[in-house]
Amino acid sequence: MYTNSLSGQDKPTIQNRHALSLDNSQAIRSAFFISDGTAITAETLGRSILSQFASVPFETHVLPYVDTLERAQDAVEQINMAYQRDGLLPLVFDTIVSPEIREKINSADSCNLDMYEGLIGRIAEETGIEPDGHSGHAHDHVDSETYKARIDAVHFALDNDDGARTRHYSMADIILIGVSRSGKTPTSLYLALQFGIRAANYPLTEDDLYDNQLPKALREHKDKLFGLMIDTDRLVRIRNERRAGSRYSSYQQCQQEQRAIQGIYISQGIPNLNVSEMSVEEIATRILQMTGLKRRIG
């Protein structure tokens, strides 16, 4: 099974480990995210919690599909090896439903952080209903209607990316606008994959920016428009990664475009968001919140 360090860098060498271990606060500690399914839930919550301990250099390992006692034994061996190597108890975040498999995982030399048991027990008590005992929720997405909504949204986003077509805008849930490289495409795709929302996107080019009105294709769907804004410094950096040293990437050009588009958002009353400090997840969530747009899945 593959492992991955939290920092995205290569694993520390034995030498690095020892050097780091001299200062105890810098000792590397292993963290495992273990599940009988994709481990997305365990990993999402686990990383979120680890981010509260930014001073600890964690080495993280994702172990999905630990759904047999044999695989659980493999996991236990990995955890125990990490303990021997680190000299610190590994943190084990798990979302395993089967009591036998969970018990096996708990037998490892670890600080076990069960994410399910306590919460499920409290809900069973409150509702008076016993949990089903099946694993994960990933199968929700295999449900035919959900699958279709999601795939349709992805293909819609692809077909209507970057102003490629405008004739299907009547079917769009939302049309993202912004200057080149302001984050429209990844946001459209995330809205599609995560929420089943049909998001088109349209780049406002120089011609559009200095015209006195919105392009015709957009004017007809003004109620669906949502504008992305981005700080000039950040836009310059992103564009330079694409075309270094060009007019397109120059500070002056980026600043002018941002000023012009801000004017359009204000004069046309288009809701908009400065996305400079935001991840794609944050942009998408803020858009739902600001527009009241309903998800089709999730």
Next chain:
Amino acid sequence: MYTNSLSGQDKPTIQNRHALSLDNSQAIRSAFFISDGTAITAETLGRSILSQFASVPFETHVLPYVDTLERAQDAVEQINMAYQRDGLLPLVFDTIVSPEIREKINSADSCNLDMYEGLIGRIAEETGIEPDGHSGHAHDHVDSETYKARIDAVHFALDNDDGARTRHYSMADIILIGVSRSGKTPTSLYLALQFGIRAANYPLTEDDLYDNQLPKALREHKDKLFGLMIDTDRLVRIRNERRAGSRYSSYQQCQQEQRAIQGIYISQGIPNLNVSEMSVEEIATRILQMTGLKRRIG
């Protein structure tokens, strides 16, 4: 703030509520996912746990960005209203870091399921380090290197979708192959957005399927190929949603294509996966597991 029912259907009407409430086991119960950030973590774990109680009709509400006492008060009022309406204590899943805001949320009439406090306390005890107290982990993705890797991967997936281009395959981390509508495109995009992996995809058409060798563009990158398989019944259903009643969507055509591609995977020794019962998340996770491919972000 927007709300969304778990089933993706419209909210039950008051009339439905009463009808359902006659049978106590069917009484609707509200569940809230609350966070000072995107609420993705709270929602992911919360839905996963609720799926263990499939017999309970939950009405779910996602409240992101509850990051001031005022917003917390709004949330409390929503929770209390739900309690009055349902006659059952709402379940409140939260991942709020600020003690003041968490205390406010806890003051609502609810069954509070804190996802952070217990786990963070145990880690602080084990590591001897106090948590940072900042919220969420979403900002990880704003880190410039991570942002770039992610956006580059998304654009790579778009540019190399559906066999559009093959000249950049040397830069691909993986090349997904399969028949039309076997799930290549959403999987490529998910690999890009979630893991920063540069995934191209190439549809094997009839010409390719009945040739005695792989298309040239693929032959040169055989070590990067990964094949998707799909049950004929499911493929027929998916294709019929696109072109109903066509030869393309016929059982015979789908079956022939699947048989031919299976032959190619076997004869060429291409790792492959039957994705019929899998969500996009599951497909992507299984591919990482089977190939040992390393993520670039996460």
